[in-house]
Structure formats: structure tokens, C-alpha cells
Amino acid sequence: MKKRKRKKPILKRLLFLLLTVLIFIVGYGAYITYSALQAADKSYSELERGEKSKLRVEPVKVSTDPFSILLLGVEDYSSGGENGRTDSLIVATIDPKAQTMKMLSIPRDTLVYQEERGKEDKINHAYAFGGKEATINAVESLLDIPVDYYATVNFKGFKEIIDEIGGVTVDVPFDFWEKSDITGKHLQFYEGEMDLNGEEALAYSRMRKRDPRGDFGRNDRQKQIITAAVDQVMKPNNLLKIDDIASHIGENVETNLRVSEALGLQQNFGSFNSSDIEQLTIEGSDEYINGVYYFIPDEEELETLKSELKSHLNHTVESDELEN
Numbered sequence: 047m048k049k050r051k052r053k054k055p056i057l058k059r060l061l062f063l064l065l066t067v068l069i070f071i072v073g074y075g076a077y078i079t080y081s082a083l084q085a086a087d088k089s090y091s092e093l094e095r096g097e098k099s100k101l102r103v104e105p106v107k108v109s110t111d112p113f114s115i116l117l118l119g120v121e122d123y124s125s126g127g128e129n130g131r132t133d134s135l136i137v138a139t140i141d142p143k144a145q146t147m148k149m150l151s152i153p154r155d156t157l158v159y160q161e162e163r164g165k166e167d168k169i170n171h172a173y174a175f176g177g178k179e180a181t182i183n184a185v186e187s188l189l190d191i192p193v194d195y196y197a198t199v200n201f202k203g204f205k206e207i208i209d210e211i212g213g214v215t216v217d218v219p220f221d222f223w224e225k226s227d228i229t230g231k232h233l234q235f236y237e238g239e240m241d242l243n244g245e246e247a248l249a250y251s252r253m254r255k256r257d258p259r260g261d262f263g264r265n266d267r268q269k270q271i272i273t274a275a276v277d278q279v280m281k282p283n284n285l286l287k288i289d290d291i292a293s294h295i296g297e298n299v300e301t302n303l304r305v306s307e308a309l310g311l312q313q314n315f316g317s318f319n320s321s322d323i324e325q326l327t328i329e330g331s332d333e334y335i336n337g338v339y340y341f342i343p344d345e346e347e348l349e350t351l352k353s354e355l356k357s358h359l360n361h362t363v364e365s366d367e368l369e370n
Contacts (some may be wrong), residue, residue: 089299094179098293099192100243101361106194108307112141112359115195118178119204119251121195129340132173132181133252134140134268137189139358148358149272150326150351157186157333157340165287168340188343191355195303203243203298207275211241213285214274215298219263224253248272261341262327263345280319326351 056269074147091130098105106113119134135152154170162176173182198206205228208214212300218235226233228245235250242250251271333340356362 089295089301090304091300091302093196093302099186099194101190102191102194103187108303109142112139113194114191114359115137115181115197116193117272118181118196118198120200123353131169134265135169135181135185135355136272137185137193137355139191139355141358146322146358148324148326148355149269150172150328151269151312152185152188152328153265153341155339155341156188156328156330157342158323160184161187166227180301181195189355191350191359191361194318197299197303198303199299201248203295205248206264207295208244208247209244211275211278212277214247214271215239215241215265216270216274218250222253222256224249224256227252234303237308248278256260269325273323277320314329326354
């Protein structure tokens with residue numbers, strides 16, 4: 047009997063300890079979530095056009111509707127943060143119900159009509175003359191699909207985010223070196239699998255001069271970094287660092303995707319990984335006009351690409367049916 051009486055205080059203490067730990071875990075989780083939301087909210091920036099593209103009849107809901115997002119890698123350190131240029135342009139179309147994604151890199155020298163300037167020019171010049179709004183308009187003009195969301199990230203933010211998630215692993219296609227935008231030193235890359243930190247990932251994704259495929263090789267490496275980052279960020283140890291990751295996003299990323307929408311989307315893509323991403327390419331030719339190099343998309347191939355993206359977005363409304 048005495049032994050049984052002694053068990054009750056022990057059980058009570060054990061239950062109290064477990065309850066205390068549970069409350070701490072829940073409280074810490076709530077604190078981390080709140081901190082992450084507060085940090086990520088700093089990145090929100092609405093577009094002047096409002097909540098929907100001019101090619102949409104109604105705004106999309108990311109939890110249920112297929113949508114697109116334009117990722118812009120902005121190089122503005124050489125201009126002191128003003129009148130930068132888009133070093134990379136990647137369009138992703140996402141179907142949350144089917145849990146599929148298509149990803150397309152647009153060569154930065156692509157010749158496209160720019161409404162704000164009333165002329166054709168390289169697509170990466172749009173940002174310097176009209177910022178993200180002009181760049182979005184140029185992409186919509188090129189692909190004839192709505193750009194529902196955008197996200198810009200500068201070089202500093204790119205490095206910090208890659209470092210925060212523990213780097214990325216890529217399959218280097220050939221040996222090469224590239225000068226670091228961060229420290230200025232020469233970084234060496236060797237053919238085969240390599241683990242890259244933020245500084246190395248930035249140099250890896252920016253190199254063009256030593257790539258026999260030029261801009262196209264660089265576009266593939268940029269998509270390679272993104273797909274590797276998708277797999278890395280979904281690892282359990284990174285989910286525990288969501289507040290730190292969100293802090294870097296809040297300081298270096300600008301987007302019109304609300305935190306609440308992103309969280310809802312993340313729940314739908316809990317098992318998503320890079321193998322679910324389909325890579326697309328714009329086919330075309332190199333041309334010199336008045337001594338200036340441009341990439342000219344092949345018209346037939348571009349029409350096929352437009353149809354594929356429209357189908358993935360379930361977008362059936364033609365641009366000439368809408369009022370601008």
C-alpha cells in the first residue's frame with residue numbers, strides 16, 4: 047500500500063512536467079510563427095495595378111486556383127540600390143490542386159515590346175526604366191499570360207537566404223571559375239556534385255562568360271539553384287528556422303504575395319519537391335540589330351510555349367478580349 051501511495055506524487059510530477067513541456071513547445075511554436083509573420087510582412091509591396099493582372103477577369107486564390115509568379119533577381123549594388131537591372135527573370139506557373147509547377151527562364155537579352163517606353167528593347171532594361179511594374183508588363187506582352195504575383199530578391203538577400211537554409215547541393219556541368227560579387231575572390235567549381243554556400247551559389251548562378259551556352263547555360267544553373275533550394279527548405283531542420291529565414295526575406299525580398307496566402311499554399315505543397323518541377327525553355331536565335339545583341343524568340347515555338355503555360359494556368363481569356 048505504501049508503494050502505491052508513493053506512485054501518485056511521481057505520476058503527478060511526471061504529468062506536470064509533460065504538460066509544462068507541451069505548453070512550452072506550443073508557446074515557442076506560436077512565438078516563432080508570430081515572429082516569422084511579422085518579419086515576412088515587411089516584404090509585402092502591392093502593385094500599382096491592384097490585386098489582379100490586366101489579363102485576368104477576377105483575382106486568383108492561390109489555395110485553389112492555378113497562378114503565376116515572376117521571380118526577379120535584381121542587381122542594384124553597382125547603382126547604390128537605384129535604377130538596378132534584372133539579372134534573372136524566371137516565370138513559374140503553379141497548380142495547387144494538381145501540385146505541379148512549370149518553370150521558365152527568360153533570357154535577359156530577349157527583344158520584347160515595352161509599353162511604357164513605346165518601343166522594343168531587351169527585357170532586362172524594363173526594370174531600369176519602370177521597375178517591377180514595367181517588367182511585369184513586358185513579360186505579359188511576351189508570353190500573353192497573366193503575371194499574378196512577383197518577388198524580387200537582391201544579391202545580398204540571395205546569399206543570406208541560401209546560407210540560412212544550409213546551402214544547396216548542385217550537379218556542376220563542367221569545371222569553371224567565377225569572381226565573387228560578395229568578396230571579389232575567384233571561386234572554383236568542379237564538374238560533379240558540389241555543396242555550395244550562399245556566396246558560391248550566387249557566383250554559380252551568375253557566371254555566363256565561361257559557359258559555352260552563354261545565357262542559356264546560366265538560366266539552367268539559376269533554375270538548378272532554385273530547385274535545390276526547394277528541396278533544402280523543406281527539410282525538418284529548416285522548418286524550425288522559419289523565423290530566421292523569414293527575417294532575411296523581410297529585409298531583402300519584395301513581393302505582393304501575402305504571408306497568409308503563402309502559408310495556405312505551403313500546406314497544400316507539404317510533400318512537394320524538385321522532381322515535381324517541369325523545366326521549360328524559350329527557343330530562338332541570336333541577332334545583332336544596329337550592332338547590339340538581342341535574343342529573338344522563334345515565333346512558332348513561342349506560340350507553343352504560350353499555349354502550354356495558358357493550359358497549366360487554365361487561362362482561356364485572350365488578351366484582346368479584355369480592356370486594358
